[in-house]
Amino acid sequence: MPLDRYGEANRANWDERVAGHWASEFYDIEGFKAGKPPLYQIDIDAVGDLTGKSLIHLQCHIGTDTLGLARLGANVTGIDFSGESINAARRLSEESGVPGRFFETDLYESPNVVKEQFDIVFTGNGAICWLPDLKAWGQVITRFLKPGGTFYIREGHPLMWALQYDDVAPGEYILEQPYFYSDAPFAEDDEGSYADGQWDVKNKRQYNWKHSLGETVMALINAGLVIDSLIEHQEMNWEPLPGMITGEDGQRRLPEKYQDFVPLMFSIKAHKPA
Numbered sequence: 477m478p479l480d481r482y483g484e485a486n487r488a489n490w491d492e493r494v495a496g497h498w499a500s501e502f503y504d505i506e507g508f509k510a511g512k513p514p515l516y517q518i519d520i521d522a523v524g525d526l527t528g529k530s531l532i533h534l535q536c537h538i539g540t541d542t543l544g545l546a547r548l549g550a551n552v553t554g555i556d557f558s559g560e561s562i563n564a565a566r567r568l569s570e571e572s573g574v575p576g577r578f579f580e581t582d583l584y585e586s587p588n589v590v591k592e593q594f595d596i597v598f599t600g601n602g603a604i605c606w607l608p609d610l611k612a613w614g615q616v617i618t619r620f621l622k623p624g625g626t627f628y629i630r631e632g633h634p635l636m637w638a639l640q641y642d643d644v645a646p647g648e649y650i651l652e653q654p655y656f657y658s659d660a661p662f663a664e665d666d667e668g669s670y671a672d673g674q675w676d677v678k679n680k681r682q683y684n685w686k687h688s689l690g691e692t693v694m695a696l697i698n699a700g701l702v703i704d705s706l707i708e709h710q711e712m713n714w715e716p717l718p719g720m721i722t723g724e725d726g727q728r729r730l731p732e733k734y735q736d737f738v739p740l741m742f743s744i745k746a747h748k749p750a
Contacts, residue, residue, distance in 0.1 A: 479582060482661055483557070486606055488679040489666055490558040494538060496677075498564055502670070502714075503540055509572045514544040516713050519600075522628050522705075522745055526550040529595040532620050534583055535603040539565025543574040545598065552576040553594070555586045584612055586620075593622045599629040601714075601741070602670075605637065605684040608661065610691055614699030624750040627701060630743040632716070633708060634688050639717060639738070649717065649734065656688050670714060689742060701746040708739035 479487060497503050508514055519541075527549035533542040536554030538561050546552040554576060556562055562580040569576045581589040597620050607613050617627050638653045653662060661683035693703060711727040720728040729735055 479557070482608070482683040483582065485679070485681050486683060487557050489677060489682045490537075490556075491560040492677045492679050494558065494560040494564050497538055503538065505540075505568065508540055508543070508568070513547070514540045515548075516630065518709070518743060519628070519630055520548065522630075522743060523548075523596060523598065523626070526596070530592075531596040531598055532590065532594045533598045533600070534586070534616070535599065535606070536565060536578065537561050539568050539576060539578060541598075541600045542578075543569055543572060543576050546574050546576050550596065553590060554578045555581050555583065555590065557582045583607065583616060584609070587616060590620070593625070594620055595622055595625050597621055597625070597627045599627075599631075601630055601632060604629075604631060604687055604692065607687075608659075608685050610657075610687055610695035611698065614695035614701070617696070618699040618701065618748060621701075621748040623748055625748050627696070627746045627748070628744070630741060631692075632712070633739040633742050634686060634692075635738055636716070636740050637686065645718070648719070649730070649738065654686050657686055657691055661685050670716070693744065696744065696746050701748055703744065703746045705743075705745045707743050709741040709743065710735050710739065712740040 498505055504512065526545060529550050531545055531550040531552050533545065533552060533554045536542045536556050539554050542552050542554040542565065554565055557580070559580045562578045565578040579589050597617050604610065604613065621627060634655055638651055638655045639649050663681065663683050665680040666677055666682050693706065696703065711729050713727060715728045719731060721731055722728055730738060
């Protein structure tokens with residue numbers, strides 16, 4: 477099934493981001509090649525021992541997390557709808573010597589491209605906001621999981637995404653965007669990138685969808701998965717809001733007086749019944 481106009485716009489935007497992300501300090505490609513662990517410790521602790529396990533990373537972008545999981549012992553496959561991202565992931569695999577398979581495919585069509593099932597399905601941060609249909613997303617996860625297999629996601633919390641992040645003073649937090657899902661996507665023009673604010677993309681228009689925490693959980697339950705854990709986090713490893721404080725552990729948090737007000741991330745671990 478071909479992408480609609482929203483998907484085509486998003487793919488053009490992500491294709492164009494790749495060169496800037498490859499060169500950015502945020503992704504630190506040279507550091508990855510030198511052996512620097514790219515993964516967030518929360519993710520490492522959650523997925524556990526990966527030795528010899530098969531894993532598919534949905535919406536893998538340029539493959540740093542995917543190949544980081546391979547370094548932890550997994551046999552990895554990554555999928556992404558951006559051809560430029562997949563080319564970069566394959567290049568990173570070759571230049572780093574870390575093995576991984578990568579396929580260019582829209583998430584909803586991916587079971588027609590990758591036929592096997594896996595011990596683990598992994599989704600990293602900043603992924604599901606690009607998906608219009610979480611019910612279908614849940615079905616894709618179930619299709620890819622072996623019986624007894626594990627699904628894991630860490631994402632920006634939908635309440636955090638609802639806060640205004642442009643044209644506000646540091647430490648000022650205003651609810652600007654809806655929390656709950658709407659069929660109509662939220663459109664904005666990308667004036668840079670989370671990885672490099674100076675990167676000047678030509679395909680600026682992008683579209684994303686708001687998904688509440690309840691919608692996300694129910695998409696997994698309705699797809700037949702069993703929720704093992706749901707954790708809401710007060711810290712995160714990037715800085716989407718002005719005025720955030722970087723701690724000694726390198727994590728970003730809201731100023732102390734606001735830390736108990738808004739969750740910044742959530743993580744879910746689930747399994748497919750045997």
